[in-house]
Amino acid sequence: MTRNASDLLAPAVAVLLVAVVVAAVAGAWPPFVAVESGSMAPEVERGDLVAVTSTDRFPWGGLVGATEPGAPTRLGGAGDVVVFNPPNDGHRPILHRIAFPVTAGEDWTERADPALLDGDCSAIASCPAPHDGYVTYGDANGEYDQSAGIAPVVREEWITAKALFAVPDLGWFRVGVDAAVARAGLLPTAVGVGGLAAVTGGFGALLLGRIAARRRPSDERDER
Template identity: 75%
Template sequence: MGEAAAVSPTRSNRLRPSPSNVNRNLAGLLAPAAAVLLVAVVVAAVAGAWPPFVAVESGSMAPEVERGDLVVVTAVDRFPWGGVAGSDESGAPARLGGAGDVVVFSPPSSDGRPILHRVAFPVEAGEDWTERADPSLVDGTCGELDACPAPHDGYVTYGDANGEYDQSAGLAPVVKPEWIRAKALTSVPNLGWFRVIVDGAIARVGVVPTALGVGGIAAVTGGLGATLIGRIGKRRGL
């Protein structure tokens, strides 16, 4: 009987990945992204808000929430957290280090950039809300403030680290209920930096250059990861 010819593996044979290895490497690279997307979808379904996370861009809610933190949010009327409670309300829930709900709102004067601040109390149209406000957070009398008397029903708000109500400092008018997009549940330190950096890049150079830059970084990172995984797999197979 003849003997089977022995084949000595060449360098090209050793380095050429098989289709199954390529598929496994690709699946390994896509799995983390798919897992993150799945978690985001599940959280959004529970929270009733999209996106279910917001990145903090300022220190106005320090020390509990710092710049670069990621805040988990929910729809305002989502069970069991329905409604909006102000910090002066009896039995107000504790949110992010203080009493009262912390909400995400976008007044017309903010150029579309949302604000994450705490609700102090609701007001009615025509009300002199300074009469029941904390005097230390009001700079001036009602007649000296643009937002007083209240031009419409809504809420007075403030940042925990700021020295005035938003409506006293001119940061926002009385917040209409329809301006409130979500309310905060909890925060995760430092997980929002990527979003903060991307938003800053968009503001400086525009959407297209930022997208190209992020895409290039992702492609290089993915290529390096695939190469590393391939090398590790080959070493284990030797």
């Protein structure tokens, strides 16, 4: 039983160790985020898993907007893609691209793309800019977040990480777990996921054991 328990726990421990190593390199925890909307399509789709790093981690440090000189090209466009969470918003963190930085009191619509605006500064709640920060947008959206009312001008301290690359479809498990936690609670979800992992690991170990047992007699004959 001890050996079987070790066999079941080994994959989980390996995954945890990989996550810890990635987090140490990236400087962010968790080092991956699951995408729950299509606002960054087509490069990043719902269900993708995005690797992230801290905003000051070498060599990815700093925040650069799409319109700034030397903007990095990641996830299908220019400018850093960041994870931010406006306080008192009541929604999940947002993964969107930085357009450009703004300063408090600035009419930032004067240097914005008119195609991503719905009206002039007087029609936008976040204009003039109420504080220093960033104008942001989702690649698949038709407006800046601040024009569409998705988010106010994003303060730098609201940004928790920046995206490096996306892996298609690997985020569905995380999306499902988050949905289960929201519906059933953390403890029932943990018990359910743990039970499923144990059953899956048990069947896998049993299957591998039977395959090994079937191959053993033929191997012994070959040795004779």
